[in-house]
Amino acid sequence: MNLQEAITILKEKGYKTTGKRKEILEFFSSEDGYRPAKDLIAHLENKYGAVSFDTIYRNLHLYHDLGILEKTDLEGEKHFRLSCSHHHHHHFICTDCGKTKEIEMCPMETASAELKNYEIDDHKFEIYGKCPTCLHA
Known part of the structure; x- marks a missing residue:
């Protein structure tokens, strides 16, 4: 956006x-x-x-x-x-600088298979760590 x-x-x-x-x-x-x-x-x-x-x-x-x-x-x-919600995706988030990288894969297919008798309203999937810039700083 x-x-x-x-x-x-x-x-x-x-x-x-x-x-x-x-x-x-x-x-x-x-x-x-x-x-x-x-x-x-x-x-x-x-x-x-x-x-x-x-x-x-x-x-x-x-x-x-x-x-x-x-x-x-x-x-x-x-x-x-x-917001960058033009399409469904998730993020890697750098815990030092807060920069993000879009991740196109979504774990919901696997999770939905394990939750057959449950109603899922929403989900959030994020990976945290250090980006290449912060990792080598």
Whole structure:
């Protein structure tokens, strides 16, 4: 998803696209991978001064609920990235820098076979480790 697609989704769902909301989207569109809220807050404070932690988190969760942002947990902290859900895939996530690499395979066929009498609502598959850059740093 690109910045304009994200803004279009906000408008179509009836949300105002304020300067700070656009700035949040611009931050994630310029990042390559998952970023914690504290990185976003530091970025916004450099531009606007003090920002409300609650307001930032409300917007992050709104963007997630609208499908604009994806989220994951890294070391007990929520991290976000601009959604790339043009097709079904999963991610390798670097635990040092947060960069991601798409993984095209999906384990659901195997899992579904083992869960024949269960109803599956959703799934998430991520692999964590170090990217080549962080591994050799």
